[in-house]
Structure formats: structure tokens, C-alpha cells
Amino acid sequence: MEIEEIVEAIRAELDEKDSLREEALKLTREIIRLSGDTIKALHRGEVEKAEERFRNAGERVKELREKLKEHPDLYYTGYVQSAHQEYVESALFLSYVTGRPYPTPDELGVPKADYALGIGDFIGELRRHFLLRLLESDLDGAERAYREMERTYNALMTLEYPKGLVNIRQKQDQARYVLERTLEDLTRAKLGNELEEMLEGLMERLS
Numbered sequence: 001m002e003i004e005e006i007v008e009a010i011r012a013e014l015d016e017k018d019s020l021r022e023e024a025l026k027l028t029r030e031i032i033r034l035s036g037d038t039i040k041a042l043h044r045g046e047v048e049k050a051e052e053r054f055r056n057a058g059e060r061v062k063e064l065r066e067k068l069k070e071h072p073d074l075y076y077t078g079y080v081q082s083a084h085q086e087y088v089e090s091a092l093f094l095s096y097v098t099g100r101p102y103p104t105p106d107e108l109g110v111p112k113a114d115y116a117l118g119i120g121d122f123i124g125e126l127r128r129h130f131l132l133r134l135l136e137s138d139l140d141g142a143e144r145a146y147r148e149m150e151r152t153y154n155a156l157m158t159l160e161y162p163k164g165l166v167n168i169r170q171k172q173d174q175a176r177y178v179l180e181r182t183l184e185d186l187t188r189a190k191l192g193n194e195l196e197e198m199l200e201g202l203m204e205r206l207s
Contacts, residue, residue, distance in 0.1 A: 020067060021074055027064045028083035031057050035083075035090040039125060042097050043132060054094055057087055061109055081117070084110040088118025093125045096148060113166040119156050120171025123149050127178045134189055146186050153179050 034057035041050035061084070068075040088110060095102045105115040126149045133142035153175050159168050 017071065017074065020071060024064060024068060024074060025079060027060050027067070028079050031060045031064070031083040032086045034060065035086040038090040039093055042093060043128065047098065050094060050097075054090055057090065058108075061087055065109055076111070081111075081114050084114035085118040085121055088115050089121040089125055092118065092122040093129075096122075096126070097129075116156070116159055116166055116168055117171055119152060120168070120175050123152050123156070123175045124178055126152070127182055130182055131185070134185065139189060142189065143186060146182050149179055149182060 034053050037053040038050045038057065041047070041053060064080065064083070065075070068080070074080070088108060091103050091108055094100075105112045108115065110118075126145050130142050130145035130149070133139075133145060156168075156175060157172055159166070159172075161168060163169065
């Protein structure tokens, strides 16, 4: 075969991959946006809107998987992994808020390594939920969020693998820091609540 023919064959394949890559980038941006919208809606208490955004994100996840099923070199890349992480985070938080069982990687249609990284992000979202509960003086809700953070963190810490397989160590370190801060905040809130109750009791006895 002449060199020109070889180069032309290479060009045809790379043109196809380049086109697919552009389509994949568009889909990953949509997945990230819709997953973020899901979480924002949940924090505002708009569960129905969150469900709709999450369904739309799931459709994009499925479309992305189908488009790249013959191109694993494109599918297992950083931008796809980031989109999956955001999607997993929104799925786990939606399940927590609605009281449903957590979906599995197979049910979400994402690689297990991407799911594991999404668990780390979920802990951060529980932290935000915890703070919102504190702001609303919902100490019981805040403590429930902390207990779920702790349980999720303990499960996440059982994953000990080299960075080349799954870059989980950074997520674990971040989760540990978030958990420690949350425990401090919860302790202060409970002590403050106890002090307030003591003062109210004292005032009632004096009146």
C-alpha cells in the first residue's frame, strides 16, 4: 500500500474520532449541568423538578455510552469520568433526600471507578445539606446528615487501590477533612442547644 493511502486511512479514522469527541464533550457538559440542576433543586426542596433534571441527565449518560461503545479510548477519559462523577453525586443525593435505596453503578450505567469517585463528592454534598439544616435550626436533620456522611466515609475508606487504577485517595482525604469539620460544627450546635435549653429552664424557674 502506498504511504498516501495509509495516511488517508488514518485520517478517516481520526476524523471520525474527532467528530465523536466533539459530540461527547457536548453531552458531558449537558450531564454536568443537569446533575448540578438536580442538586440545586433538591436543596431548594423542589423534588419534582430535581427528578425531571435527573431523568434528563440519565438520558444523556445513556446516549454517551451508546455513542462511544466502540471507542473505549474516548469513553474512559477524564471529561467523561468527570461527567459520570457529577451524575453519581446527584443520584446518591436524590436517593438520600427521597429516602430511596442508593442505585448501583450498573443501574446508573456508569463504570465502577467513576461511581467510587462520585461517592466522595456525595459526602461533600451531604455537608452542604447538613449546614442548611443547621441554618433552619433542624438539629435532628443535621445529625442525620452527619451520620450518613460518617457511614459513607467509612465505606469509601475500604477502597485502597493504586492511583493508576482509581484515583480515590484524594477523594478520601477531602472526605476526611469535611467529616472532621462537620463533627466540630455538630458538637458546637448541640452544646449551644443544650445551653439554650438550660437557660430557658432557669428562666422558667425564676419567673
